[in-house]
Each structure stands twice: as C-alpha cells, then as structure tokens.
Amino acid sequence: MILVFVGVGGCTGVPALAQPHGDSVAVCQRAADKLERLVPEWLDLVVEFKAESRNRSVMALAEEHRQGRVRVSFQHHCQREWGTHQAIFVCFSGSVTALGLALCMQKDTNPHGWEYRP
Numbered sequence: 001m002i003l004v005f006v007g008v009g010g011c012t013g014v015p016a017l018a019q020p021h022g023d024s025v026a027v028c029q030r031a032a033d034k035l036e037r038l039v040p041e042w043l044d045l046v047v048e049f050k051a052e053s054r055n056r057s058v059m060a061l062a063e064e065h066r067q068g069r070v071r072v073s074f075q076h077h078c079q080r081e082w083g084t085h086q087a088i089f090v091c092f093s094g095s096v097t098a099l100g101l102a103l104c105m106q107k108d109t110n111p112h113g114w115e116y117r118p
Helices: 021-048 056-066 070-094 098-104
Strands: none
C-alpha cells in the first residue's frame, strides 16, 4: 500500500516563495508565525509517537514556545541560517498543520540536515 499526502499542510507554492535573499525576511516571518501557532500540536505528535530523542529541534522549539519567545528567536535563527537552509524555511512558511511541519523535515526540503539552535 502506498500513501500519498495531498493537501495536508506540506509545502505549498515553494517555487513562488523561493526567491533570492530579498524575500528572506518575509519568509522567516511567515515561518515564525506558523511555528508559533503549530509547535504545540507538533510536540503532541512527537510525544504521542515517543520520538522525543529523534526530534531535538521540535523539543527546542517547544521550549522556546513555552517561554514565549519562539517567534523572535526563530526569526533571528532563520535569518542567520538562510543561506544554507532556505528550502526548509520556505516549507515551514507554507505549512498549515503540524504534520506539514513534520513533512518539511524530509530530505527534499531539508537537504542539509537543519536543526534548530536558538
């Protein structure tokens, strides 16, 4: 059986969003907004599947969220890491669900092994 996820909140409009560095501020802001809203749900998925040790970035984002600073911290992180990890930030910015955020961690949108380090 092959499962295909269509329209479940993965990356949408990546080519339109993946503009040169001039768009990094807008993409990082959208991604931070999405993370601020979806990190609790994403953390719930990680905990449900007992995958905390394999999802250090989610755990770090959840701690930032708990402290009320995920939006600002992620925007700084995104700008700092834009040159290497643009694809995953664009994917995050287009996600509408926690599953969409998790799918952004796949090799095609995370080719350089992004990890969140505030």
